[in-house]
Amino acid sequence: xxxxxxxxxxxxxxxxxxxxxxxxxxxxxxxxxxxxxxxxxxxxxxxxxxxxxxxxxxxxxxxxxxxxxxxxxxxxxxxxxxxxxxxxxxxxxxxxxxxxxxxxxxxxxxxxxxxxxxxxxxxxxxxxxxxxxxxxxxxxxxxxxxxxxxxxxxxxxxxxxxxxxxxxxxxxxxxxxxxxxxxxxxxxxxxxxxxxxxxxxxxxxxxxxxxxxxxxxxxxxxxxxxxx
Numbered sequence: 001x002x003x004x005x006x007x008x009x010x011x012x013x014x015x016x017x018x019x020x021x022x023x024x025x026x027x028x029x030x031x032x033x034x035x036x037x038x039x040x041x042x043x044x045x046x047x048x049x050x051x052x053x054x055x056x057x058x059x060x061x062x063x064x065x066x067x068x069x070x071x072x073x074x075x076x077x078x079x080x081x082x083x084x085x086x087x088x089x090x091x092x093x094x095x096x097x098x099x100x101x102x103x104x105x106x107x108x109x110x111x112x113x114x115x116x117x118x119x120x121x122x123x124x125x126x127x128x129x130x131x132x133x134x135x136x137x138x139x140x141x142x143x144x145x146x147x148x149x150x151x152x153x154x155x156x157x158x159x160x161x162x163x164x165x166x167x168x169x170x171x172x173x174x175x176x177x178x179x180x181x182x183x184x185x186x187x188x189x190x191x192x193x194x195x196x197x198x199x200x201x202x203x204x205x206x207x208x209x210x211x212x213x214x215x216x217x218x219x220x221x222x223x224x225x226x227x228x
Contacts, residue, residue, distance in 0.1 A: 002028040003048040003117060008038040008064070009079075010057050014102075018051065018079075021106050022113070033057070035064035042072040046139065049116060052096075054080040054087065062090055063179060069095035070163035070180020073127065073138035075116050079104070095167070129165050131213055131226065134204060136165055143204075157200050160193070164214060164224040173221040197222055 005022055009015035010033045019029040030047075032038050035056045042050070050068060054061030061080065068076055075097035080087070083101040091099055098112055129136045134151055136143045141158055143151040153161065163180045164172060172180075174190035197214055204213060215225045 002026055004028045004030065004046065005113070006038065006041055006047045006050045006074075007031045008035065008050065008056070008061075009033065009053045010055065011053075018109070021109065025110060025113075027113075035059040035061070035067075038064060039067055039071065042068060042074075047072065047074045049113065050074050050076045051079050052076050054078060054082045054091075062087075062094060065091060065094045065096060066176065066179050069166070070177075071159055073162070073166065077112065077116065079109075131165065131204070136162065138162060138166075151203050151206075153200065153203060157196055157203070160196050161200055161214075164222060168224045168226065171217045171220050171223045177221065193221075 005027050007015050007018055007022075007029055009018065009031065012031075012033060015031040015033065019031050022029045030041065032041055033056075035058050038050070038052070041047075050072070052061060052065060052068070054065075056064060061078070061082075065076055065078065076095065077098045077100060078091045078096045079100045079102065081102040083099075088099050097116055100109060100112055127137060127139045129138075131143070133145050134143050135145070141155075141162075143153055143158065143161065145151075159180065160177055163177060174193040177193045177196075178190070197216075201212075201214055213224055213226065215223050217223055
């Protein structure tokens with residue numbers, strides 16, 4: 001099956017050109033023109049790579065990058081005319097796998113895409129993460145034990161856990177967790193994050209003590225710490 005690539009680009013002409021080029025290279029591209037539409041797509045689709053413009057009409061691309069990294073395991077390549085050092089550093093800090101400045105030569109895009117795919121990033125590098133008795137699968141978006149029992153996480157609880165697991169060792173503030181895991185109908189408060197983490201810990205603790213996986217960093221937020 002051809003690798004699916006999500007193109008997030010508000011300039012429909014550029015989006016169509018990039019999509020046509022990627023299709024000729026054997027990929028399956030999909031185009032969206034806003035950050036919110038990109039977030040809706042990653043919630044329902046499986047993508048091996050996301051190409052993200054930073055100049056989006058509805059929300060700053062860096063904010064969308066942070067949310068995408070929390071909701072989808074696919075690598076994100078930033079493709080943008082915003083090419084200052086500060087912008088590049090911010091994108092890498094938020095989890096960008098690569099950055100390509102506009103305007104670009106299609107041949108360079110090809111090599112960068114193939115480089116990411118060749119590293120095995122398309123599966124989320126890796127897709128399965130062992131958390132004590134549980135296994136988090138970023139493809140099926142499930143958390144199950146060896147016997148197949150589901151941890152019973154809600155979609156929002158799963159999003160929080162995936163964010164922390166994919167950024168293992170990194171401390172995420174409550175604000176960053178809200179950005180990555182919230183949806184339009186969710187209450188956006190830092191207190192809500194504490195409640196979510198408490199519920200995740202309780203459900204994981206049912207699997208012989210895995211509730212201690214999420215560590216509180218006083219005054220900052222949370223991080224994941226796996227022993228062994």
